[in-house]
Amino acid sequence: MDSPRSGISHGNAKGQQWLSALSSLTVGVAFLGLWFWLLPRWLGFSVEARTESWRWLAAIPSALGFAVALRCVWDFGWTGHGTPAPVIPPQRLVVVGFYRYVRNPMYVGFAAGWIGLWIMFGHPNPALIAAVAAVALGVHLFVLFYEEPTLRRKFGAEYEEYCRNVRRWWPRLRAWRRPE
Numbered sequence: 001m002d003s004p005r006s007g008i009s010h011g012n013a014k015g016q017q018w019l020s021a022l023s024s025l026t027v028g029v030a031f032l033g034l035w036f037w038l039l040p041r042w043l044g045f046s047v048e049a050r051t052e053s054w055r056w057l058a059a060i061p062s063a064l065g066f067a068v069a070l071r072c073v074w075d076f077g078w079t080g081h082g083t084p085a086p087v088i089p090p091q092r093l094v095v096v097g098f099y100r101y102v103r104n105p106m107y108v109g110f111a112a113g114w115i116g117l118w119i120m121f122g123h124p125n126p127a128l129i130a131a132v133a134a135v136a137l138g139v140h141l142f143v144l145f146y147e148e149p150t151l152r153r154k155f156g157a158e159y160e161e162y163c164r165n166v167r168r169w170w171p172r173l174r175a176w177r178r179p180e
Helices: 010-042 053-078 105-121 126-165
Strands: none
Touching: 010 053, 053 105, 105 126
């Protein structure tokens, strides 16, 4: 059945939605894979047979954090019809899943995942802690000065309403529902 406004058949639209979602997952998995390949040595991660058993508890928030990030990557493709990469951004504002609780769940998920890995395999190193803090500040500034202004220009009032109801870094207790 053709959509009267778009002239695109329902089947073709679903095919495009699947293509967007799979493209987003490809970009997300490649990005995550690159970081899993590059960061562990840089951060001094190593698996030791004598690692304290309590450290393995950090696997729980680590796995959950990365799962949140991957779900967000999926939402960028399925709902937003784009990818997390700025060169192929979502065409629709993504306000589903974890985005109903916090505006930047992908970053929060990655942070939880990496903190968990660092607890499991890392060793305290003041220089690395300072470097990670600098990266976190860089991400925050990127969000403030690039992502948010870009989203405001692209989605206007819809994004402004979202910002009024969903915090940037601290999750809500209940999911926000966009008024219909």
